[in-house]
Amino acid sequence: MRTRTIRPTTFEPTAFAFAVRAESLVVNAGRRRAVDGLDLALGTGVHGLLGPNGAGKTTLMRALSTVSRPGGGALELLGVPMSPDADLAVVRRRLGYLPQHFGFHPRFTVRELVEYFAWLKEVPSQRIGPAAQRAIERVGLADRAGDKMKTLSGGMVRRVGMAQAIVNDPDLLLLDEPTTGLDPEQRVSFRELLRDLGSDACVLVSTHLVEDVAASCEDVVLMESGRSVFAGSLDGLLAADPGASSGTVGDSAVERAYTALLRSARATGEGA
Template structure:
């Protein structure tokens, strides 16, 4: 069905440096990501959001190279990306269907494909019954799901989700992980989160970012193996996370 790919990795970054205002938030990141669900972990201010913005091509890297799908025209690359920003802003007066179809239009999908793709995206996040309700009438968790629906409406090959599980209740989080596993089968999904258990349960691969640098990349099992009983944390993977960040030794950490 799909044409053979001409690139090795969906996302390939070399020595990437990205500024957020005057601060260098991402400082020399070298990273290759292929299909699967990649969890992006790190303390607040580690540069997760800035890195995701750079991957979404809305922020231009200060130096280094970033190539998505082996490079190419910005417009073509963007048509293959799905992006849920951390502060997901929306139009309160739009219905779920209107909002997702507006994003589909912005993504330049052929107009005859839009209604079916919109319906499918809304179904996948479990909002079919609220499809014609206005966004201002939805709860916070439902709004997040609208955010996920607009990101997946174009069947993206690279899906970038910045803190998608904020505001989801435990059942919805389980359903979200299932959806990620489904999508990760044929797309490169990058999920930034500060919840270590999200990563443990749903990700095939973990990237830990600390002060703008990649300090760990590997499977959740390898992360768990990095910790020992001495490191703070309630689960093996939390202890591995603390060990990787060397948390107790950090000045001013809490």
């Protein structure tokens, strides 16, 4: 049975229509323009971010997580414009982020690491313990909470990364390749967790694994060369390629639609 988390903020009127809103967004990665004029509007729910290697997904995630500043255009996170003088702490308190490479202190236990991140995210001190315990339980690591990080498998480390991302009950959750290293059973549990989280937060999942998107995302953003070549529902993605359900390229209809859209974008120069 799916449960929904009820928090005070659930009943508060939001001052913004979209958790993420970008207009002609430009983000540079070094000297390269990795995100080039992207338009994006994401509200509550689980959104998939798809695209080939070098499409600009990770650069976009880094901009949305406030690691890097936009190089042009407009970006609004949780109703706060990301201007040079923006108070980033306001956004960061309500942000959860799992980067592509999740580092950790090897001598910390699982609980200590998640509590440490709760403290970094300014969770009130009396709530840190319960919040960490709940986050650890949600990722299915309650029985390993006292184990040191260095003793965990790659999949478990990834789940700890997920726990730290959700420990502050974020309104905007950014997950970069979250299912790397998870076994099939863990991925099924993870998708259930995603759906649960997406019921009252904006969750953006950047991944190469199209089946994860198909299983848990309500809509999809497809990027190519720093631009969006498709943004819409999963059904819309399938409809964008009428031959997706009967084609031979790829193993699933979503994969076939994804491939067809990319090829089409490249052929027409869209996103290039």
